[in-house]
Amino acid sequence: MGQVIEGKLDATSLKFGIVVSRYNSFITKRLVEGVMDGLSRHGAADEDITTVYVPGSFEIPLACLKLARSGRYHAVIAVGAVIRGATSHFQFVASECAKGVAQAGLQTGVPVIFGVVTAETIEQAIERAGTKLPNRGFEAALTAIEQVNALKAIPE
Numbered sequence: 001m002g003q004v005i006e007g008k009l010d011a012t013s014l015k016f017g018i019v020v021s022r023y024n025s026f027i028t029k030r031l032v033e034g035v036m037d038g039l040s041r042h043g044a045a046d047e048d049i050t051t052v053y054v055p056g057s058f059e060i061p062l063a064c065l066k067l068a069r070s071g072r073y074h075a076v077i078a079v080g081a082v083i084r085g086a087t088s089h090f091q092f093v094a095s096e097c098a099k100g101v102a103q104a105g106l107q108t109g110v111p112v113i114f115g116v117v118t119a120e121t122i123e124q125a126i127e128r129a130g131t132k133l134p135n136r137g138f139e140a141a142l143t144a145i146e147q148v149n150a151l152k153a154i155p156e
Protein backbone atom coordinates (compact mmCIF):
# COMPACT_ATOMS: atom_id res chain seq x y z
CA MET A 1 0.00 0.00 0.00
CA GLY A 2 3.05 2.26 0.14
CA GLN A 3 3.44 4.95 2.74
CA VAL A 4 0.39 6.22 4.60
CA ILE A 5 0.32 9.57 6.36
CA GLU A 6 -2.47 10.41 8.74
CA GLY A 7 -3.06 12.77 11.63
CA LYS A 8 -3.47 11.56 15.19
CA LEU A 9 -6.22 12.95 17.40
CA ASP A 10 -3.74 14.36 19.90
CA ALA A 11 -3.97 18.06 20.73
CA THR A 12 -1.31 18.07 23.45
CA SER A 13 0.75 21.32 23.22
CA LEU A 14 -1.22 22.56 20.21
CA LYS A 15 -2.51 26.14 20.11
CA PHE A 16 -5.87 27.07 18.64
CA GLY A 17 -7.68 30.24 17.64
CA ILE A 18 -11.47 30.16 17.52
CA VAL A 19 -13.54 32.78 15.71
CA VAL A 20 -17.18 32.88 16.80
CA SER A 21 -20.04 34.80 15.24
CA ARG A 22 -22.43 36.45 17.71
CA TYR A 23 -25.26 36.27 15.19
CA ASN A 24 -27.62 33.41 16.15
CA SER A 25 -25.69 33.22 19.41
CA PHE A 26 -28.12 30.70 20.91
CA ILE A 27 -26.66 28.26 18.35
CA THR A 28 -23.06 29.47 18.24
CA LYS A 29 -22.78 29.25 22.06
CA ARG A 30 -23.54 25.54 21.85
CA LEU A 31 -21.09 25.12 18.98
CA VAL A 32 -18.27 26.80 20.95
CA GLU A 33 -18.98 24.51 23.89
CA GLY A 34 -18.59 21.61 21.44
CA VAL A 35 -15.27 22.99 20.16
CA MET A 36 -13.90 23.45 23.69
CA ASP A 37 -15.04 19.97 24.68
CA GLY A 38 -13.47 18.42 21.57
CA LEU A 39 -10.16 20.22 22.06
CA SER A 40 -9.82 19.65 25.81
CA ARG A 41 -10.86 15.98 25.64
CA HIS A 42 -8.01 15.43 23.21
CA GLY A 43 -5.37 17.10 25.32
CA ALA A 44 -5.45 20.84 24.51
CA ALA A 45 -4.85 23.16 27.47
CA ASP A 46 -7.29 25.98 28.20
CA GLU A 47 -4.54 28.61 28.08
CA ASP A 48 -3.63 27.48 24.55
CA ILE A 49 -7.05 28.42 23.19
CA THR A 50 -7.89 32.01 22.16
CA THR A 51 -11.48 32.90 21.27
CA VAL A 52 -12.39 35.94 19.18
CA TYR A 53 -16.00 37.12 18.84
CA VAL A 54 -17.20 38.83 15.64
CA PRO A 55 -20.64 40.27 14.79
CA GLY A 56 -21.72 37.83 12.07
CA SER A 57 -20.54 35.01 9.84
CA PHE A 58 -19.67 37.50 7.10
CA GLU A 59 -17.02 38.91 9.46
CA ILE A 60 -15.50 35.51 10.29
CA PRO A 61 -12.95 35.20 7.43
CA LEU A 62 -10.96 38.36 8.19
CA ALA A 63 -10.56 37.46 11.85
CA CYS A 64 -9.51 33.92 10.84
CA LEU A 65 -6.96 35.36 8.42
CA LYS A 66 -5.47 37.63 11.10
CA LEU A 67 -5.21 34.82 13.64
CA ALA A 68 -3.72 32.46 11.05
CA ARG A 69 -1.21 35.09 9.88
CA SER A 70 -0.06 35.78 13.42
CA GLY A 71 1.82 32.49 13.45
CA ARG A 72 0.67 31.89 17.04
CA TYR A 73 -1.78 29.07 16.34
CA HIS A 74 -1.51 25.60 14.86
CA ALA A 75 -5.11 25.86 13.61
CA VAL A 76 -8.02 28.27 13.54
CA ILE A 77 -11.65 27.17 13.87
CA ALA A 78 -14.50 29.25 12.45
CA VAL A 79 -17.82 28.95 14.30
CA GLY A 80 -21.07 30.42 13.01
CA ALA A 81 -24.70 29.70 12.18
CA VAL A 82 -26.24 30.89 8.94
CA ILE A 83 -29.95 30.17 8.70
CA ARG A 84 -31.85 30.55 5.43
CA GLY A 85 -35.19 31.12 7.10
CA ALA A 86 -33.79 34.23 8.76
CA THR A 87 -32.70 36.15 5.69
CA SER A 88 -32.78 36.52 1.94
CA HIS A 89 -29.06 37.25 1.89
CA PHE A 90 -28.34 33.83 3.43
CA GLN A 91 -26.61 32.72 0.24
CA PHE A 92 -24.20 35.67 0.19
CA VAL A 93 -23.33 35.40 3.85
CA ALA A 94 -22.87 31.61 3.71
CA SER A 95 -20.83 31.53 0.52
CA GLU A 96 -18.61 34.51 1.36
CA CYS A 97 -17.93 32.97 4.75
CA ALA A 98 -17.03 29.59 3.27
CA LYS A 99 -14.84 31.14 0.54
CA GLY A 100 -13.08 33.43 2.98
CA VAL A 101 -12.39 30.68 5.48
CA ALA A 102 -10.89 28.51 2.74
CA GLN A 103 -8.78 31.42 1.48
CA ALA A 104 -7.45 32.19 4.96
CA GLY A 105 -6.12 28.64 5.17
CA LEU A 106 -4.68 28.56 1.67
CA GLN A 107 -3.04 31.99 1.99
CA THR A 108 -1.33 31.20 5.27
CA GLY A 109 -0.75 27.45 5.24
CA VAL A 110 -2.48 27.24 8.62
CA PRO A 111 -5.51 24.93 8.76
CA VAL A 112 -8.66 27.03 9.05
CA ILE A 113 -11.62 24.79 9.79
CA PHE A 114 -15.20 25.48 8.72
CA GLY A 115 -17.29 24.90 11.83
CA VAL A 116 -20.14 26.97 10.46
CA VAL A 117 -23.63 25.50 10.44
CA THR A 118 -25.62 26.40 7.34
CA ALA A 119 -29.25 25.39 7.71
CA GLU A 120 -32.62 25.89 6.08
CA THR A 121 -34.41 26.42 9.37
CA ILE A 122 -33.74 27.20 13.02
CA GLU A 123 -34.79 23.63 13.87
CA GLN A 124 -32.11 22.19 11.59
CA ALA A 125 -29.50 24.53 13.08
CA ILE A 126 -30.45 23.39 16.59
CA GLU A 127 -30.08 19.75 15.54
CA ARG A 128 -26.57 20.44 14.23
CA ALA A 129 -25.59 22.11 17.49
CA GLY A 130 -25.75 18.76 19.25
CA THR A 131 -29.35 17.72 19.75
CA LYS A 132 -30.41 15.12 17.17
CA LEU A 133 -27.10 15.28 15.32
CA PRO A 134 -23.55 15.48 16.67
CA ASN A 135 -22.40 18.95 17.74
CA ARG A 136 -20.76 20.51 14.64
CA GLY A 137 -18.34 22.38 16.90
CA PHE A 138 -17.09 19.15 18.45
CA GLU A 139 -16.57 17.72 14.95
CA ALA A 140 -14.72 20.87 13.87
CA ALA A 141 -12.35 20.52 16.84
CA LEU A 142 -11.49 16.95 15.85
CA THR A 143 -11.04 18.00 12.23
CA ALA A 144 -8.62 20.73 13.32
CA ILE A 145 -6.54 18.35 15.44
CA GLU A 146 -6.38 15.67 12.74
CA GLN A 147 -5.51 18.17 10.01
CA VAL A 148 -2.72 19.81 12.05
CA ASN A 149 -1.14 16.45 12.75
CA ALA A 150 -1.60 15.19 9.18
CA LEU A 151 0.09 18.30 7.75
CA LYS A 152 2.92 18.04 10.30
CA ALA A 153 3.54 14.47 9.17
CA ILE A 154 3.91 15.35 5.47
CA PRO A 155 7.63 15.72 4.74
CA GLU A 156 8.76 19.11 3.34
Ligand code: INI
Nearest residue numbers: 021023055056057058081082083086087
Ligand atom coordinates in the same frame (compact mmCIF):
# COMPACT_ATOMS: atom_id res chain seq x y z
N1 INI B 1 -24.94 36.32 10.03
C1 INI B 1 -24.88 35.05 10.49
O1 INI B 1 -23.88 34.65 11.08
N2 INI B 1 -25.94 34.21 10.32
C2 INI B 1 -27.07 34.59 9.68
O2 INI B 1 -28.01 33.76 9.57
C3 INI B 1 -27.16 35.93 9.19
N3 INI B 1 -28.36 36.39 8.58
O3 INI B 1 -29.34 35.67 8.59
O4 INI B 1 -28.42 37.51 8.07
C4 INI B 1 -26.05 36.79 9.37
N4 INI B 1 -26.07 38.06 8.92
C5 INI B 1 -25.14 39.06 9.34
C6 INI B 1 -23.86 39.08 8.51
O5 INI B 1 -23.05 37.97 8.87
C7 INI B 1 -23.05 40.35 8.76
O6 INI B 1 -22.76 40.45 10.13
C8 INI B 1 -23.76 41.63 8.29
O7 INI B 1 -24.21 41.49 6.96
C9 INI B 1 -22.79 42.84 8.36
O8 INI B 1 -21.65 42.65 7.52
